[in-house]
Structures are given as structure tokens and as C-alpha cells.
Amino acid sequence: MDKLTIEGGSKLSGRVRVSGAKNAALPLMAASILADGPVTLRNLPRLGDLRTMGLLLGHMGGRVDPFWEGEGDGHAAILDMGALSLPEAPHEMVKTMRASALVLGPLLARHGRAQVSLPGGCAIGVRPIDMHLKALREMGAGFDLSGGDIVAKAPKGGLKGASLRFDTVTVTGTENIMMAAVLAKGRTVIANAAREPEVTDTGRALVAMGAAIEGLGTDVITVEGRDSLSGCEHSVMADRIEAGTLMAAAVTSGGDVTLEGAPLGALDAVREKFAEAGALISEGRDGSLRVSAPGGRLKPTDVTTLPHPGFPTDMQAQFMAMMTLADGASIVTETIFENRFMHVSELRRLGADISLEGRSAVVKGVPGLSGAPLTASDLRASASLLVAALAAKGKSELFRVYHLDRGYDRLDEKLNRLGASIVRGKG
Numbered sequence: 001m002d003k004l005t006i007e008g009g010s011k012l013s014g015r016v017r018v019s020g021a022k023n024a025a026l027p028l029m030a031a032s033i034l035a036d037g038p039v040t041l042r043n044l045p046r047l048g049d050l051r052t053m054g055l056l057l058g059h060m061g062g063r064v065d066p067f068w069e070g071e072g073d074g075h076a077a078i079l080d081m082g083a084l085s086l087p088e089a090p091h092e093m094v095k096t097m098r099a100s101a102l103v104l105g106p107l108l109a110r111h112g113r114a115q116v117s118l119p120g121g122c123a124i125g126v127r128p129i130d131m132h133l134k135a136l137r138e139m140g141a142g143f144d145l146s147g148g149d150i151v152a153k154a155p156k157g158g159l160k161g162a163s164l165r166f167d168t169v170t171v172t173g174t175e176n177i178m179m180a181a182v183l184a185k186g187r188t189v190i191a192n193a194a195r196e197p198e199v200t201d202t203g204r205a206l207v208a209m210g211a212a213i214e215g216l217g218t219d220v221i222t223v224e225g226r227d228s229l230s231g232c233e234h235s236v237m238a239d240r241i242e243a244g245t246l247m248a249a250a251v252t253s254g255g256d257v258t259l260e261g262a263p264l265g266a267l268d269a270v271r272e273k274f275a276e277a278g279a280l281i282s283e284g285r286d287g288s289l290r291v292s293a294p295g296g297r298l299k300p301t302d303v304t305t306l307p308h309p310g311f312p313t314d315m316q317a318q319f320m321a322m323m324t325l326a327d328g329a330s331i332v333t334e335t336i337f338e339n340r341f342m343h344v345s346e347l348r349r350l351g352a353d354i355s356l357e358g359r360s361a362v363v364k365g366v367p368g369l370s371g372a373p374l375t376a377s378d379l380r381a382s383a384s385l386l387v388a389a390l391a392a393k394g395k396s397e398l399f400r401v402y403h404l405d406r407g408y409d410r411l412d413e414k415l416n417r418l419g420a421s422i423v424r425g426k427g
């Protein structure tokens, strides 16, 4: 297993390019199941979860031809699901990546049946997919459970449009149902839909395939079903969470970093909180975003995670890492997942003063952190440990780096280009 050895204390500086968004690329890859022709996706990040999704599509009989477009342009891939013969997502794949459940809606819509292993819990919470299933049932699908798999069938004549409302906002649930609805008979209305930019990016690609979708970016999405969809070309939006993570690393290290290609319109809540903490943020004429630390210590800043356009749960851990060095106490409240504080005990090992009170963490800023051995527990927790370790005095070792590699496109290399000292090794 890979580990990272981090020598903390360097102020990050320079320019860095933001990669394509994991959480847009995953549903976009699943959407290729719906198309009659090949789907070309550009600006794909190189990361573990996308490889898993590629393997899953290949397992089903599809073709995924990745190609490299050169520095700065990222990866691209042509996905051709014309020869899909096995509409199933087996346990080995779903257990390493819950987002495998995103193939359920497209498979039911395009092939009328699907067998998808039921995702179990994960480090950050129970995370069921009951709301996905309830909505598909309202569209006429039937489900059986067999050996831990959901065996799903569309009614004769295919899924039917329906008027749906999610009890709480669900990102992949909205994507799954939107993808099911584009080939359903008639109109589907999804109320309390997720407004996350990744949902909108997926919807835009579906529209480029010929789907009729209205209300993207609002909490009511309306879809008129079509008989078939064509292939398309689509460039994946930039990753707002990678951008935010780089911002946190820059500011916590006391540095000055310029992000190229950051998704400016998708970062409002994050930028607001960084500004409240005293970070200096400015947009360049070329669309870049410059982020630098204040002269003195950061100001303590409370955050509460919320569905978009609120502060993203995927930035909670990294922002908490930043607040460990603020000049006072901050309260970080997690409302999306019930167990997303796995990073707290590891941050304490670096000298952070954090106490947990239910869904909130009280972070009392300390003047300095010092290096320690650290174990990553999930994707964003590992990113927060990296942010803190870069600002800590001395050496830290981060174990179980595969969590980081699942969702970041070589983050250690990017940080090193900004002046960090991170060595990848085995351990």
C-alpha cells in the first residue's frame, strides 16, 4: 500500500490547474449506457473511482477507450455501450465504490432490467439508496432482493414518467432518476431535486444526447422522455472540491496559490467562508482564482454543511483542518452525513484541539501543529490530514493513501509543484 511522507512547514506558492470533477465524471460515465452511439468525455481526472467505473462498464460488455490529451487537458475517453450484454454491477465493484449504484437508472431505462449489489454502509455513514428505489418504483420498476443484489425490472413497455418528490436532497439519487427519466414514457417531475453543479453538468450532457430536461440547477427538474438518445461529446466540469482542497492547503500553509480553470460559479459558499476566515481571494482576468493567507492568523469561522448552494460536506474536513490553526474557536456542523468526523481523532494527533458534540465539532485554534503518523479513513478525511500535515512542523506519515487516490488526480504531485515536500513510498 502507498503511504505519503510529508515534511511540513513550506508555504505553498505558484499556479496549479484544477482537474475534472470526480462527482460529475461518475454519473456522466454511467449516462453512456443510455446512448445509441459513442459518448466522448473530455477533461476526465485520473483517479481510482473512475477506473472502477470504467471496469464496471467493461464488465457489462461496454467499451471504454481512454486516451491522453496532454498536460493541462487531462484524459479523455470514448465510451461505447452498444454491446452491453450483462446489465449488472457485482458486489466487488459496488463495495469499493458506492457510486456504482448510478448504473441502476440507466440500465432500467435502456435495457429494462438490472442487477446491482446493494451498497453497504461506508466510513461516513449508512448511506442507503432507498430514495432511488422508491422513485424508480413510482416509475413502474419492480425490485427483488437476491443474495444481497437488487434485481430490478422495468414494466412491459418501459419505465413511465411520474411526479416525484425526494424526502431529502440526494445527489446521486437525482442523477439516477434523471437518467432513468430521459428514456421513460412521458413526463417526469423531480421535486426537491439536488442543485449540485455536478447534477447540472450531467444534465447538460444528456441534453447534448437529445434529452429534454428543464430546471437544471433548480430544485424542480422536469424531463420529457424520448425514444432514444444519440452519443455526444462533453467536457467534464472542473472539480470544485479539488479546488477547495487546494485553497485550504494554500491558506493553511500560509501560502499564495493561483488556481487555473477553477469552476468559479460553483465555489460561492466556499469562497465566502474562506473570506470570512481572512483569506484573500481574487479573480484574474484569465478566469484564474488567486488565494492567499492573511498576514496574521486565520479568524475562527463557523460552518454548517448543507446541500448546494450551501457549504459542501465534501469540504467540511479540509475546512476543519484550516480552523485548527485559527485564532479562536470555530464550530463545524455536519448535517448531511451522520458519521463524517473520522478525521477529528487524527487531527488531534497533530496537536489540534477539537471536541465533538453531536453533529458539531468545536475547534479551538492552536498556534501550531506538529507532525505525526496518520491514517486516512475516507477520501475527504485524507485530504484534510494532508492539509494539516503540510502546515505542521516536522514530519508526518499518511497511511492508506488509496482513499486519497480514489478521488484526487495525483494531489501529492500537484502540491509538490507548489513547493510542498511529499514523498510517496510503500508502507
Ligand code: EPU
Pocket: 023, 026, 099, 125, 126, 127, 128, 129, 130, 131, 132, 133, 168, 169, 170, 171, 172, 173, 313, 314, 336, 337, 338, 379, 380, 407
Ligand atoms: N440518503 C438516504 N437515502 C437515499 C439516498 C441518500 O438516506 O436513498 C441520505 C444519505 O445517507 C446522506 C444524505 O441522504 O445522509 C445525502 O446523500 P446523497 O444521496 O446526496 O449522497 P450521495 O449521492 O451518495 C454524493 C457524492 C458525495 C457527497 C454527497 C453529498 C457522488 C458520487 N458522491 O453522494 O461525495 O458527499 O453527494 O454532497 O456524487 C465524496 O466525493 O467524497 C463524496 C462522498
